Amino acid sequence: MKKNTYKNILIIGLFLLFQHYTKAQTVQWDSTYRPAKYVELVNKFKADPKSKKDIVFLGNSITAGTDWAKLLNLSQAKNRGISGDITFGVLERLQDVIDGKPSKVFILIGINDISRNIPDSIILRNYKMMISRIRKGSKKTQIYFNTLLPVNSAFEKFKNHYGKDEHILWLNDEIRKFAVKNVTVVDLYPNFTDQDKHLRAELTKDGLHLIPEGYQVWADFLKKTGYLN
Template sequence: MKTFINRIVVFLSLILVLASGYANAQVVKWDSTYRPNKYAEIVAKFKEDPKSKKDIVFLGNSITAGTDWAKLLNLPQAKNRGISGDITFGVLERLQDVIDGKPSKIFILIGINDVSRNIPDSVILHNYQTIIQRIRAGSKRTKIYFNTLLPVNASFNKFKNHYGKDEHILWLNSEIRKLQAKNVTIIDLYPHFLDQDNHLKAELTKDGLHLIPAGYQVWSTLLQNGGYLK
């Protein structure tokens, strides 16, 4: 009888160990402190750049950084504040410098790298709200424009951490659209970049994530036709 009981105890202990391991496997780790390698260097350059209340700031990651906005839009006052690889926490860390310049407009596109790094959607949304609150508090006359996230295209097989997470993009975009209630102008980029399979159009990207000039031209046309630059 004692031997039988011992076997039961061992068996139950094994189940607990396996269950504990399974539970731990479900905990996805994420890091709010991640910053791209050249983050500090680029931020320092941004701080040195003269500022004007007429500035139109484009704030985000590599998708924002990938074009010359002043040239693309024929707007000398357009300032590119995109940093490749940046996440919402990185934007929050460098946001005060943008706010201090009290620009006329800020266009924001950020979050796809958060998704790729498994930062929870609720945390990303909270950071969106904090970005808006801080701009509103520090530069009341600045007009805020928030872009929905772009789709991705896994067929390029280059940014695997960004692929297969469409449900996160869709959820965040649905929440971004609700930010309209906070006196923020929403620019819904997402549907304009979709192909028939709900992927980023292959003819607008070089790698399934970043845009080529044709992609930026679509973006530019949306901004101009939507009257967002006036």
């Protein structure tokens, strides 16, 4: 009896240790996160007059950080960026964009998903859902999908975003495949990398967000490629 008791204790101990190890190895992520100003900004976007001539820039703080109409000298350019947003947040507010039936929509989203450990496969699935929903709800809207920008860890300000370059590279490779689905791929990534494949220091203030010089590189690229025509 005593021998069996020790054996049972050992088995239970090993089981609990296994559970602890497995839990430690499981990366937790949350699809329900929304930035503090999410609802406020979504309501503001809904109240904004819409036109079928609109060119919508949809994304997170990187998109939100400039005045697109002024930058591009296009009055129909609409900023739909929300700082801190993730792909689930974009999907939640996408219907308002679809209902406006804009002429073009430029999407850049995903770096915050990466920082929050949302699996690459889930991010990619959400990208495909965005494309599918726009295609179904606004057939004449041209979809432009941006590759993710690199980051620069030398600034040491957004540590959750750093050290995850392999995720950026994998998602960008998948985004480039959208071209065969009649989606225009805006390959921003090569325009913003230095020789070490980091975000060019002269274009950022913190290794993640762009300064005016960075947005000018973006604008020049859009104009050069004819994506705004």
